[in-house]
Amino acid sequence: MREELGPPCGIPQTILQIITRPNREREEAGVVFSPSSIQACHRQPTLTKDHDYWTDVKAGYKPTRGTIFHAGLANEPPPGGVLGVVRELRMQAPVDTIYGERQFWGMPDEVTLLRVATELRLAGEAGKGTTITRLYVKITDFKTRTEVGHDLVRADERHIQQINMYAWLVARFLPGWIKSRGACCAGIYGDNGEMELNQGVLDVDEVIVDELSIVYLDMSRPRTFTSKGFLYDEGKLKGDMVDGKWRRRKPEEHEELELEPLKQYSSEDVEGMIREGIEGKIEAEMMLAPPLTKLEDVRLMCRSCPVRPDCILTGKKEGYDMTLQEAIG
Numbered sequence: 184m185r186e187e188l189g190p191p192c193g194i195p196q197t198i199l200q201i202i203t204r205p206n207r208e209r210e211e212a213g214v215v216f217s218p219s220s221i222q223a224c225h226r227q228p229t230l231t232k233d234h235d236y237w238t239d240v241k242a243g244y245k246p247t248r249g250t251i252f253h254a255g256l257a258n259e260p261p262p263g264g265v266l267g268v269v270r271e272l273r274m275q276a277p278v279d280t281i282y283g284e285r286q287f288w289g290m291p292d293e294v295t296l297l298r299v300a301t302e303l304r305l306a307g308e309a310g311k312g313t314t315i316t317r318l319y320v321k322i323t324d325f326k327t328r329t330e331v332g333h334d335l336v337r338a339d340e341r342h343i344q345q346i347n348m349y350a351w352l353v354a355r356f357l358p359g360w361i362k363s364r365g366a367c368c369a370g371i372y373g374d375n376g377e378m379e380l381n382q383g384v385l386d387v388d389e390v391i392v393d394e395l396s397i398v399y400l401d402m403s404r405p406r407t408f409t410s411k412g413f414l415y416d417e418g419k420l421k422g423d424m425v426d427g428k429w430r431r432r433k434p435e436e437h438e439e440l441e442l443e444p445l446k447q448y449s450s451e452d453v454e455g456m457i458r459e460g461i462e463g464k465i466e467a468e469m470m471l472a473p474p475l476t477k478l479e480d481v482r483l484m485c486r487s488c489p490v491r492p493d494c495i496l497t498g499k500k501e502g503y504d505m506t507l508q509e510a511i512g
């Protein structure tokens with residue numbers, strides 16, 4: 184029986200459990216290579232094996248909030264007007280690397296099944312002149328943020344790479360998985376109910392990713408980016424100086440934010456990116472990887488890195504410039 188009211192950090196036990204084992208589910212599923220693992224710092228896992236470290240639970244709260252938010256969306260039914268939706272389904276596909284074949288895993292937040300079309304294979308495609316049934320989908324990735332500010336007019340490059348990796352995975356994994364489910368009619372499918380259909384989706388030979396979308400969410404607003412083109416959102420409130428004082432216009436008027444389209448990479452480019460990431464992660468197990476050098480990566484990953492002091496010390500001995508890692512407080 185616990186006698187104290189809670190941990191001194193003030194973070195509830197349930198949340199602390201997630202903070203201290205953020206990869207529990209992936210570890211249990213045996214996931215090694217995924218968009219987030221190949222984008223992470225490859226130096227950190229090696230240093231955590233060789234050095235004592237402690238977890239900054241306060242710094243771990245922010246990503247945990249995102250995990251909880253995603254769990255909340257996992258069972259939402261599909262919106263009207265589409266065939267169905269697949270949410271939080273763990274997908275996998277093999278990738279050839281110089282170290283042999285490896286499985287690449289990923290769990291896209293939302294794959295909307297838009298339409299099925301039976302089409303003729305054209306010149307340049309295998310089986311020219313025969314028909315093929317294609318399922319067109321949209322992939323959406325939700326990202327929680329402290330603030331969706333007026334300066335957020337393009338999606339983060341790392342997030343664009345991630346969603347392109349999901350697109351690569353969806354195209355390879357989903358046709359076989361849908362066939363294996365015998366999705367003949369409206370209903371819920373999948374071991375954990377990952378697919379919900381408004382109507383049956385049968386005999387899919389190929390999945391075409393028609394649209395990529397990243398949605399950033401803070402406590403007050405979402406902001407959406409799409410591969411389909413520019414989107415627009417409300418920016419700062421407009422006002423005028425009246426008698427030496429700034430006054431909001433009435434009715435309210437806002438500056439317009441033009442939101443840059445997401446880049447959709449070719450399948451070959453994405454596969455190359457995945458292969459390079461897997462090989463980099465494997466190599467880091469054989470030889471300590473160099474420290475991060477891109478400012479945005481350092482800001483994102485080094486600030487809350489549990490082995491930063493050891494990384495700096497080791498890096499200096501190795502002859503690296505550790506100014507960026509030292510500069511972040």
Ligand code: SF4
Pocket residue numbers: 224225226227230473474475481484485488489490491494495508
């Ligand atoms: S401080 Fe940065 S570069 Fe060093 S191990 Fe941690 S995340 Fe990697």
